Amino acid sequence: MFGTLGGPELLLIFIVGLVVFGPRKLPEIGKSLGKMIGEFKRASADFQRTVEDEVETEKLRKEISSAEYPAPAPAPPTPAPAATPLIREAEGSVPTSTLLASTADMSGDKFSGGGGENPSS
Numbered sequence: 001m002f003g004t005l006g007g008p009e010l011l012l013i014f015i016v017g018l019v020v021f022g023p024r025k026l027p028e029i030g031k032s033l034g035k036m037i038g039e040f041k042r043a044s045a046d047f048q049r050t051v052e053d054e055v056e057t058e059k060l061r062k063e064i065s066s067a068e069y070p071a072p073a074p075a076p077p078t079p080a081p082a083a084t085p086l087i088r089e090a091e092g093s094v095p096t097s098t099l100l101a102s103t104a105d106m107s108g109d110k111f112s113g114g115g116g117e118n119p120s121s
Helices: 007-021 026-066 103-107
Strands: none
Touching: 007 026
């Protein structure tokens, strides 16, 4: 229905615009139309890039999900553990601290102060 605009059609549009808007407003309108067309082109190019990126990402996802991966190599054998236990507590013995002077110090009831002195004196 609408073909490409040739020279006569553009001249007619320019004359109608000149009559309707006047000679002072026509450059402003042309400038704003040019900016609108530029923004539309940038937005459409950005949209096209986004769609192409999504299509490429979807292809990669399908490719990765359908790919067959080889079985992992078996792990090298680990050396046998030593015959002697490494932790003494596992044998049932509890290490004692040299800082505690008596069993009364372990109960938390008395504090000897390290010198065995009575705190009430």
